[in-house]
Amino acid sequence: MRPPVEIKVPVENVNDVTARLLHWRAENGATVTEGDLIAEMETTKAVFEVHATASGVLQYSWAKNVEVPVGETLCRIFPDGVPATPEPVAAVSPVASSSPVAQTLFSKKARALLATSGLKESDFAGSAFVVERDIRERLGEPVAKRAPAVAVAAPVAERVAAPTEDGELVPLERAKIYENRELLSAARAVLKSTLFQLCPAPGLQEACGRQMPPVDRLALILSATAKLLGKFPTLNAAFRDDAMHRYRQVNIGFAVDMGSGLKVLVLRDAAALSFAEFSSRVDELLLRYSTNSLAVADVTGSTFTVTDLSGDGVFTFDPLINSNQAAILGIGAERADGFMLSCAFDHRINGGRVVAEFLRELSTQIAAHARSLGGGREKSCDRCMQPASLLRQRGHMLLQSAEPAGYVCSICLSGY
Numbered sequence: 001m002r003p004p005v006e007i008k009v010p011v012e013n014v015n016d017v018t019a020r021l022l023h024w025r026a027e028n029g030a031t032v033t034e035g036d037l038i039a040e041m042e043t044t045k046a047v048f049e050v051h052a053t054a055s056g057v058l059q060y061s062w063a064k065n066v067e068v069p070v071g072e073t074l075c076r077i078f079p080d081g082v083p084a085t086p087e088p089v090a091a092v093s094p095v096a097s098s099s100p101v102a103q104t105l106f107s108k109k110a111r112a113l114l115a116t117s118g119l120k121e122s123d124f125a126g127s128a129f130v131v132e133r134d135i136r137e138r139l140g141e142p143v144a145k146r147a148p149a150v151a152v153a154a155p156v157a158e159r160v161a162a163p164t165e166d167g168e169l170v171p172l173e174r175a176k177i178y179e180n181r182e183l184l185s186a187a188r189a190v191l192k193s194t195l196f197q198l199c200p201a202p203g204l205q206e207a208c209g210r211q212m213p214p215v216d217r218l219a220l221i222l223s224a225t226a227k228l229l230g231k232f233p234t235l236n237a238a239f240r241d242d243a244m245h246r247y248r249q250v251n252i253g254f255a256v257d258m259g260s261g262l263k264v265l266v267l268r269d270a271a272a273l274s275f276a277e278f279s280s281r282v283d284e285l286l287l288r289y290s291t292n293s294l295a296v297a298d299v300t301g302s303t304f305t306v307t308d309l310s311g312d313g314v315f316t317f318d319p320l321i322n323s324n325q326a327a328i329l330g331i332g333a334e335r336a337d338g339f340m341l342s343c344a345f346d347h348r349i350n351g352g353r354v355v356a357e358f359l360r361e362l363s364t365q366i367a368a369h370a371r372s373l374g375g376g377r378e379k380s381c382d383r384c385m386q387p388a389s390l391l392r393q394r395g396h397m398l399l400q401s402a403e404p405a406g407y408v409c410s411i412c413l414s415g416y
Helices: 108-117 132-138 156-160 174-189 204-210 217-228 275-290 352-373 388-393 410-414
Strands: 005-008 018-024 037-042 047-051 056-060 067-069 073-078 192-199 237-240 243-246 252-256 263-267 304-308 327-335 338-346 398-401 406-409
Touching: 037 073, 108 132, 192 352, 204 217, 204 352, 217 252, 217 275, 217 304, 217 327, 217 352, 252 275, 263 275, 338 352, 352 388, 398 410, 406 410
Parallel strands: 252 304, 304 327
Antiparallel strands: 005 073, 018 037, 018 067, 037 047, 056 073, 192 338, 237 243, 252 263, 327 338, 398 406
């Protein structure tokens, strides 16, 4: 009889040590075919599918909603059918109930050390998740001192005090809990300041919609921001041990919440994209968001974030800086004289003068785009969207193109 095929919980996000089992899509004991969808799991960043890697009889013991350690066996597939006395699956929870089962989970390294330590799993009863250092401490081995936790506990008064009015306690979603931890950690780790700049581009949304094909307003602002960050590298950075870590490329993230939870979608190496490529990539990410098909790479690795609340009618707001970043740009709703740009930044890396210059130049570029799209005299490059006036200031020119029809600047022309 051929041995069973084990399906492990994959590493979908380097920051996650567990993944939540959302649904089993095949019954325990069912016969499955290689490639069949058998389960759906969730990390802090995305939901992903687990497919059968062989054909045979499926056997599992994890309950729905349980946090399964990364690298652990999620289930087994028996190519020749389940034997009369199958080998027990280690560290699993019974599936008799769909509710989470209270059980101690062990990391892969912890389980390997446990097997040679003389200790038993029951020695760690009451612990939610055991790692290697926990076992070494129990054995009395010297281990490095634990670093103080970054996540912040609420003041004693907040922890003890409870609401005085009658109500119900509603658990937060897993993604929201992790979002809160990351934002609290980032907020307490920076010296935050915020500057505001009115962008004199009234009617930008309308002008974008009149184009054939229509121009996406957010994509236009994102593209201009990504290219400008090359001139302001200290904003595309992060604070590290009294030093500045400058990122080599601009991975611009934009916050989206359209009913499937708040996520920061990431355009990698955004400064190198033409505006057409940029718009196409934004559309692709939004489609993946709406169909719940985002990959981990689509929501990780951003070096600078933009958040747009204009669709909600918010004129101005003070955005929160994300972890491992030096700044975030906020976009407000349009009014008669334009719309507000806000930039929250880490004062340990940047001063107000640098951020003010960044906002002024970004505002100037966006306003020039608005005039160009509105049919004004000033034209802009159809590839990089830089206006003719700014190109002249930099010693470049704008040329009319026959194929494709429109305008292209000498900077983009040299890159063809």
